[in-house]
Amino acid sequence: MIWFTWRLHRTQVYAGLALVALVAAVFLPYGEAARASFASHGVGACLARDTGGEPCQTAMRAFIQEFNGIANHLSTWFSPIPGLIGAIIGAGVLGREYEQGTWRLAWTQSVPRGRWLTQRILLVAAGITAISLTLSQVFTWFRSPVDEVSGRFAPGAFDLEGLSLTGYTLFAFALGVLAGLVLRRTVPAIVVAFAGFMAVRMPVEFWVRQRFQTPASRLSAPTLQHTFGPSSVPVVPGKPGWTLGYHLVDGSGRTLTTAEEARLQTQAQAAHDPDAYLRGLGLHLRTVYQPADRFWTFQFIEFSVFAGLALVLLALAVHRLRRRGA
Amino acid sequence: MTAPSPEPALEADGLGMRFGRSWALRDCSVSLPAGAVVALVGPNGAGKTTLMHLVCGLLRPSEGRVRVFGEDADSGSSEALARVGFVAQEHPLYRGMTVAELLRMGRALNPRFDRGLAELRLDGLGIPLNRRAGALSGGQQAQVSLALALAKRPMLLVLDEPLANLDPVARRDFTRTLMSAVAEDGVTVLLSSHVIADLEAVCDRLVLLDHGAVRLDGAIEDVLAAHRMISGPREAAADMPGVVRAVHSGRHSDLLVRAGAEAELHPVWQEHHVGLEELILAYLENPVVTR
Numbered sequence: 007m008i009w010f011t012w013r014l015h016r017t018q019v020y021a022g023l024a025l026v027a028l029v030a031a032v033f034l035p036y037g038e039a040a041r042a043s044f045a046s047h048g049v050g051a052c053l054a055r056d057t058g059g060e061p062c063q064t065a066m067r068a069f070i071q072e073f074n075g076i077a078n079h080l081s082t083w084f085s086p087i088p089g090l091i092g093a094i095i096g097a098g099v100l101g102r103e104y105e106q107g108t109w110r111l112a113w114t115q116s117v118p119r120g121r122w123l124t125q126r127i128l129l130v131a132a133g134i135t136a137i138s139l140t141l142s143q144v145f146t147w148f149r150s151p152v153d154e155v156s157g158r159f160a161p162g163a164f165d166l167e168g169l170s171l172t173g174y175t176l177f178a179f180a181l182g183v184l185a186g187l188v189l190r191r192t193v194p195a196i197v198v199a200f201a202g203f204m205a206v207r208m209p210v211e212f213w214v215r216q217r218f219q220t221p222a223s224r225l226s227a228p229t230l231q232h233t234f235g236p237s238s239v240p241v242v243p244g245k246p247g248w249t250l251g252y253h254l255v256d257g258s259g260r261t262l263t264t265a266e267e268a269r270l271q272t273q274a275q276a277a278h279d280p281d282a283y284l285r286g287l288g289l290h291l292r293t294v295y296q297p298a299d300r301f302w303t304f305q306f307i308e309f310s311v312f313a314g315l316a317l318v319l320l321a322l323a324v325h326r327l328r329r330r331g332a
Numbered sequence: 333m334t335a336p337s338p339e340p341a342l343e344a345d346g347l348g349m350r351f352g353r354s355w356a357l358r359d360c361s362v363s364l365p366a367g368a369v370v371a372l373v374g375p376n377g378a379g380k381t382t383l384m385h386l387v388c389g390l391l392r393p394s395e396g397r398v399r400v401f402g403e404d405a406d407s408g409s410s411e412a413l414a415r416v417g418f419v420a421q422e423h424p425l426y427r428g429m430t431v432a433e434l435l436r437m438g439r440a441l442n443p444r445f446d447r448g449l450a451e452l453r454l455d456g457l458g459i460p461l462n463r464r465a466g467a468l469s470g471g472q473q474a475q476v477s478l479a480l481a482l483a484k485r486p487m488l489l490v491l492d493e494p495l496a497n498l499d500p501v502a503r504r505d506f507t508r509t510l511m512s513a514v515a516e517d518g519v520t521v522l523l524s525s526h527v528i529a530d531l532e533a534v535c536d537r538l539v540l541l542d543h544g545a546v547r548l549d550g551a552i553e554d555v556l557a558a559h560r561m562i563s564g565p566r567e568a569a570a571d572m573p574g575v576v577r578a579v580h581s582g583r584h585s586d587l588l589v590r591a592g593a594e595a596e597l598h599p600v601w602q603e604h605h606v607g608l609e610e611l612i613l614a615y616l617e618n619p620v621v622t623r
Contacts, residue, residue, distance in 0.1 A: 010437050013429065107424035111477075114388050114418040115441035116484070118408045328408065330392065 037148035093199035096182020101192035120328035159248030173312030180316035346396035374541035417486030423477035427466030471502025
């Protein structure tokens with residue numbers, strides 16, 4: 007089965023290695039440039055000491071502006087790619103057998119078809135895992151200076167580093183295998199698998215992920231200057247976590263309503279020093295966030311969700327093929 | 333040649349296969365002796381391919397059972413699969429693989445695979461081992477499929493329309509390879525085909541399927557001996573029992589009847605020789621007649 011699987015998938019393995027080479031060729035020079043810029047702007051020293059000072063904010067902003075496009079916006083076009091790759095590989099496993107009629111050849115050899123599919127799936131999944139982990143390594147290395155400033159929870163980091171990329175690809179692969187079994191054709195199976203992938207992947211990123219653990223919160227001096235998002239820079243020392251939101255709270259700890267906040271904003275902007283005006287009212291700024299040290303916990307949860315779904319779908323495919331017949 | 337074992341090579345008992353709401357095969361019961369070369373005939377949609385897929389374990393029966401040398405065909409065991417060699421319709425092959433790679437696949441996936449034998453057979457036919465399967469002619473692809481199936485050393489060889497889409501020369505070569513394999517290995521063969529003339533040369537047994545049910549089953553000579561082609565006056569045709577097919581022209585009728593040599597015929601009837609092709613066609617043309 008090992009040779010047989012290799013023979014059927016070797017073109018995909020070569021394509022995967024070519025992808026790794028391409029990604030490395032593109033991103034390793036950027037990684038070098040990011041390291042040089044990180045050093046020349048003195049970002050490291052800023053993060054270690056006091057990030058609030060004006061020179062540090064300027065330096066970090068300059069650094070992030072330089073690499074924001076490539077490091078953070080990257081994810082917006084890269085996020086469908088694991089889905090597409092996984093769907094293409096997965097849909098071909100059974101879709102091509104049905105399309106070319108070779109299922110009647112393959113499953114009348116002496117390897118029972120359930121075992122045939124299980125072994126093939128395991129070998130291909132191992133290949134996918136190896137290649138996507140390598141890709142994640144390349145992305146992690148390239149992004150590590152940016153991660154120091156933006157944190158590893160930024161979409162450009164979280165979706166590409168660690169285990170998440172592997173989980174996504176395996177999930178799309180499993181969808182492809184099952185769609186190929188049901189639809190018996192490759193291209194429709196790719197379409198269905200990819201649509202299914204995006205339908206799970208996107209809600210997890212924008213809605214479910216921030217709820218993996220109850221967010222932490224901290225109080226600080228009130229300001230209207232808060233920004234969050236990929237290109238924001240940290241205002242406190244230490245590795246930045248994942249900021250989910252800022253709220254103004256009053257002395258009793260009650261969160262102001264949106265209407266109250268909007269009214270205050272107008273009043274504060276009329277004042278000479280808006281921040282001092284807010285301080286004078288006894289207000290605080292509450293930051294709701296996921297701390298940076300939760301990165302690996304979140305990675306494991308994200309991976310478990312997608313790899314777990316993949317496992318269920320693949321088990322379903324094997325069961326269905328074995329029980330119902332071809 | 334190995335001595336035929338007393339156990340039937342293939343035994344179907346009340347076998348039925350349903351796809352959605354329609355039955356592709358229903359209440360099919362046949363028993364094929366080991367060593368036989370069986371022709372499976374029937375119109376399109378009669379259930380021939382379904383029966384063959386059930387025999388190979390590619391399908392699981394909706395009802396009844398089918399056994400190959402005593403073991404359930406759908407047991408899914410490696411041993412059950414190893415016993416049956418299958419050449420599917422249009423003899424599918426991995427088109428990107430070379431012939432040598434296909435043989436390597438056969439050896440990797442089968443415990444008793446005889447690669448040397450397959451190479452020898454393909455070499456004898458002048459089929460280059462380093463050629464991609466997709467680049468071979470239809471006849472060569474059929475030969476490679478047959479070589480793969482035979483190299484498994486199966487006890488039962490199942491061939492689904494192996495001669496369709498082959499030119500006459502390729503058809504003759506294929507039949508020749510098959511007959512020599514039968515002579516050498518004593519393998520039991522179940523083969524479906526539309527080309528009845530080809531079947532007569534190869535097969536010694538006939539199973540006729542129609543609308544998912546078995547209508548004829550027996551040794552070809554017995555089947556021929558049990559039918560008579562007669563012609564006579566039309567008014568006598570109505571009283572004739574066991575009519576399979578009647579062709580009336582004016583006041584004259586040609587009948588194919590189920591009647592052995594022992595049956596006495598009224599002297600108004602004139603008897604003719606009945607051929608296999610004629611007999612099968614008579615059954616196929618007239619599917620509504622009751623048994």
